[in-house]
Amino acid sequence: AQRRAQDLFDEAEQDASFSVQEDLDHLEHKLRSAIARRELTVHFQPYFCVNSNKIAGYEALARWPQRDGSFIPPSIFIDVAEKTGQINELSALLFEIACKEAREWPSHLTLSFNISALQLHTEDFANDILTFVKQWDLPPERLELELTESKLVIEGKRACKALADLRDAGVRIALDDLGTGYSSFLRLSKMPVDKLKIDRHFIAECQEDHRVKKIVEAMISLGKGLGATIVAEGVETEEQLYIVQHMGCDIAQGFLLGTPRDAQHVNHDISYEASVVVPLSTRLRAG
Numbered sequence: 001a002q003r004r005a006q007d008l009f010d011e012a013e014q015d016a017s018f019s020v021q022e023d024l025d026h027l028e029h030k031l032r033s034a035i036a037r038r039e040l041t042v043h044f045q046p047y048f049c050v051n052s053n054k055i056a057g058y059e060a061l062a063r064w065p066q067r068d069g070s071f072i073p074p075s076i077f078i079d080v081a082e083k084t085g086q087i088n089e090l091s092a093l094l095f096e097i098a099c100k101e102a103r104e105w106p107s108h109l110t111l112s113f114n115i116s117a118l119q120l121h122t123e124d125f126a127n128d129i130l131t132f133v134k135q136w137d138l139p140p141e142r143l144e145l146e147l148t149e150s151k152l153v154i155e156g157k158r159a160c161k162a163l164a165d166l167r168d169a170g171v172r173i174a175l176d177d178l179g180t181g182y183s184s185f186l187r188l189s190k191m192p193v194d195k196l197k198i199d200r201h202f203i204a205e206c207q208e209d210h211r212v213k214k215i216v217e218a219m220i221s222l223g224k225g226l227g228a229t230i231v232a233e234g235v236e237t238e239e240q241l242y243i244v245q246h247m248g249c250d251i252a253q254g255f256l257l258g259t260p261r262d263a264q265h266v267n268h269d270i271s272y273e274a275s276v277v278v279p280l281s282t283r284l285r286a287g
């Protein structure tokens with residue numbers, strides 16, 4: 001029987017190992033036809049420059065709408081796409097949608113797009129991305145690719161070459177979910193990155209846990225030493241915003257500042273921000 005997306009989501013929240021073969025087969029099939037019918041879409045979440053209080057860009061987040069109005073979350077279907085060899089096709093569809101929106105935004109706004117480490121290992125990855133941005137009319141300087149190491153280790157000549165080629169063309173590289181997964185110091189020392197995104201679990205615990213706070217401070221100083229821009233992910237409260245700002249994070253992102261919204265809402269927010277003198281977010285406190 002077909003289970004509701006929300007059930008799958010709840011179950012996944014409770015038990016990360018939910019993906020028994022039965023679910024995988026069912027979702028593989030369902031995903032394949034959803035991609036073919038272009039039923040997937042992208043929501044955008046803003047991130048703010050802590051010093052100027054302004055939106056610096058938007059992160060594209062994949063969404064799979066269901067008939068009942070719910071969404072299957074990307075934590076589930078990205079994984080399915082990776083396991084069933086559909087990730088490149090899926091990503092190409094999402095990338096097209098995201099680029100076609102981003103090219104209409106004011107030119108100072110960056111599009112951040114998540115890619116799976118698996119894609120980095122596919123032949124011609126860099127070339128494909130550069131061909132796509134050209135085709136969809138987005139200057140490579142306005143694109144940032146977010147890589148997460150939680151699923152696969154980024155290594156090998158091909159992956160390094162791809163990153164180097166992309167950066168040479170002006171695309172920026174961000175390391176997502178820093179502090180979780182396999183982002184070892186050794187790998188960090190070898191991998192040129194423009195941005196480090198401190199995982200939201202650290203931000204959530206920073207306030208109460210002195211040891212977590214010390215680690216976040218160290219990550220910030222490490223990142224700055226490497227010349228990277230530092231992002232605090234998952235900022236949900238005024239207190240967290242205050243803390244990350246005072247610790248020296250450059251960019252803040254999280255539900256407090258803006259949730260992921262569809263393109264129509266984003267366009268509305270952008271035109272609103274452009275039409276007022278006071279920045280959209282008055283929440284960021286002066287340094």
Ligand code: C2E
Binds near residue numbers: 045091094233236255
């Ligand atoms: P991510 O790239 O680290 O994205 C941030 C996730 O945290 C998003 O979840 C976002 O909705 C959520 N988030 C943002 N602010 C807050 C906050 O203040 N509090 C909390 N609790 N959560 C917050 P989402 O959209 O469910 O995406 C989950 C993950 O799925 C992403 O994590 C990313 O790794 C992956 N993903 C999403 N879209 C794509 C895509 O197009 N391609 C690939 N390869 N992966 C994607």
Ligand code: MG
Binds near residue numbers: 059114146176
């Ligand atoms: Mg991300």
Ligand code: MG
Binds near residue numbers: 177233
């Ligand atoms: Mg992240």
Ligand code: MG
Binds near residue numbers: 200233
């Ligand atoms: Mg994350």
